[in-house]
Amino acid sequence: MLLTKLLAKAVAWLGQLFCLLTLDMECALFSHRAPQPWPRREVPYVLDTSFAPDYQRRILRAMDAIERRTCVRFRPLGAQTTFLEVRSNQEWECSSNVGIKEVGKSIMTVDTRGCAGHRILLHELLHTIGLHHMHQRNDRNDHVRVCRWSIKLYAACNFVKLFSETYGLPYDLSSIMHYGNQTFAVDKNAYTVLPLRPWQGDMGPKDDLSPGDVAWVNRVYGCRCHYLGDDLPGAMPYEEWLSATTVKHHHLAPVDASECR
Numbered sequence: 001m002l003l004t005k006l007l008a009k010a011v012a013w014l015g016q017l018f019c020l021l022t023l024d025m026e027c028a029l030f031s032h033r034a035p036q037p038w039p040r041r042e043v044p045y046v047l048d049t050s051f052a053p054d055y056q057r058r059i060l061r062a063m064d065a066i067e068r069r070t071c072v073r074f075r076p077l078g079a080q081t082t083f084l085e086v087r088s089n090q091e092w093e094c095s096s097n098v099g100i101k102e103v104g105k106s107i108m109t110v111d112t113r114g115c116a117g118h119r120i121l122l123h124e125l126l127h128t129i130g131l132h133h134m135h136q137r138n139d140r141n142d143h144v145r146v147c148r149w150s151i152k153l154y155a156a157c158n159f160v161k162l163f164s165e166t167y168g169l170p171y172d173l174s175s176i177m178h179y180g181n182q183t184f185a186v187d188k189n190a191y192t193v194l195p196l197r198p199w200q201g202d203m204g205p206k207d208d209l210s211p212g213d214v215a216w217v218n219r220v221y222g223c224r225c226h227y228l229g230d231d232l233p234g235a236m237p238y239e240e241w242l243s244a245t246t247v248k249h250h251h252l253a254p255v256d257a258s259e260c261r
């Protein structure tokens, strides 16, 4: 038993070390993992019964913030067999599957002591509906410098370059899916992610989605009647991106324009 535990720890440690050493490479082991969006733009969910009513309201408030600006809908679980389970843990962990798992439960797990804030719940729910971290885009080195040796080893895999599909949207330092400059730093004087150009804004998670985040969700889900970010500097207009993209399997066919009121 002890040996099995030690082996599992050693494998995890080696995996994290591998992540740390390959952060900047376009590593075949990590790339091309395009998350799958939820079909019909609906996320059936069930909440852990141990959550206090106040905490349940916090989760619903974060879901509502996403629903108000996108066409993604969270629905209490009915007869569906593929759904989101929001689970409680006691290990100070806040994490989520990215996108739908094809069969069975997608898990978002939260420790109510450490994951109480609106921004953390929003961030995790965006993972659930299929968004990776902004700073894991393959083109991130054109915009930020990741300081490898300042990252806590256990978090190294959260800094690996991971995906190339940008949905025609510009790199967004203000994204709620972007880490702050000291997230997972080894100490309070260390920086893990630094913008390459002077940046006036507030980098990293905040209490709301950025316009780029809203457009990102709406492009993944084909929310043609919602904000698609066509006016963002450097964005490719949605319809142009849609007709140019050759990869169809990780975004949904758009809502018919005739449905827009």
Ligand SMILES: [Zn+2]
Binding pocket: 123, 127, 133
């Ligand atoms: Zn995250």
